[in-house]
Amino acid sequence: MENHLDVISANDFERQKAIPNESFDFVFANNFHENAEFIDRTLAIGGLAAIEMTQNPSFVFDKPLHYKIVYVRRFDSNIIAMRKLDNMTEANSATSRRLLSTLDEKKAALRNLEDVLLEPPRAASGRSRRYLNRPRYLPDLTGDTLESYPRRVFIDVVLPWHDKKATGTEWFLKNYPTRNLHFETYKIETMTEELSAAAREGVEATEEGGMSSWLRNNVKEEEYVVMKAEAEVVEEMLKSKAIRLVDELFLECRTKNKGQSNKEKGGSRAYWECLALYGRLTDEGVAVHQWWG
Structure with missing residues (x-):
């Protein structure tokens, strides 16, 4: 199966709208909060989101409740990988x-x-x-x-x-x-x-x-x-x-x-x-x- 890399700007809203739901199995982002809605919509259930953590102490990472952290490692910066467990639906509306x-x-x-x-x-x-x-x-x-x-x-x-x-x-x-x-x-x-x-x-x-x-x-x-x-x-x-x-x-x-x-x-x-x-x-x-x- 052929793999390819898509680079999508956080500000390119027209390009984001063109991406179908649950299109990706893997997403890498350097700011999850800024792109959370787009990432969650386009990431398939079971897919992985790898996040480069900011060094700014004012930013606190809040993991979405329908994701599970599966990997943490320090490179030049901290990297966290999360697996998407399900979609945010009325079934978990208590957390919405x-x-x-x-x-x-x-x-x-x-x-x-x-x-x-x-x-x-x-x-x-x-x-x-x-x-x-x-x-x-x-x-x-x-x-x-x-x-x-x-x-x-x-x-x-x-x-x-x-x-x-x-x-x-x-x-x-x-x-x-x-x-x-x-x-x-x-x-x-x-x-x-x-x-x-x-x-x-x-x-x-x-x-x-x-x-x-x-x-x-x-x-x-x-x-x-x-x-x-x-x-x-x-x-x-x-x-x-x-x-x-x-x-x-x-x-x-x-x-x-x-x-x-x-x-x-x-x-x-x-x-x-x-x-x-x-x-x-x-x-x-x-x-x-x-x-x-």
């Missing part, structure tokens, strides 16, 4: 994190989110203030009772220059459709300077770039996760694909005032950059809302 099982189904639900503001509130019409009070929450869009999740979590991520008296947790508990179910709440301060500056009562701290690691160490695929976070933190989670652990996100994206430098207020950005980030999040299947504080 959402009622919406595919990215296309998630995106279909997200089309019913409130429209994004094309200008920030201070520049938009007077109707924007009424808009701010009308987010279309994910459980309402999907009809999810939230009862099937073993754990429900809200994470309020703040940066060092935020007002420490302000809290998204109070807003969340007052406004979010919790269905009268318990949500564990966390306030996490991401640090860009010395960690000792974060030793405040009731506030956990994580090193800069460490929110992805915190998520992977503290929440699981099958849990329901809501988060409020600033754009700088969200971009890091997008890069590592840890954002896929978040079901619903309230995105705070600070925009520049006239004459403001890039370093002021955490590197505020042009509003079009905020809109581009919003689009990238919906492409990942995250229910995202604009947060204005």
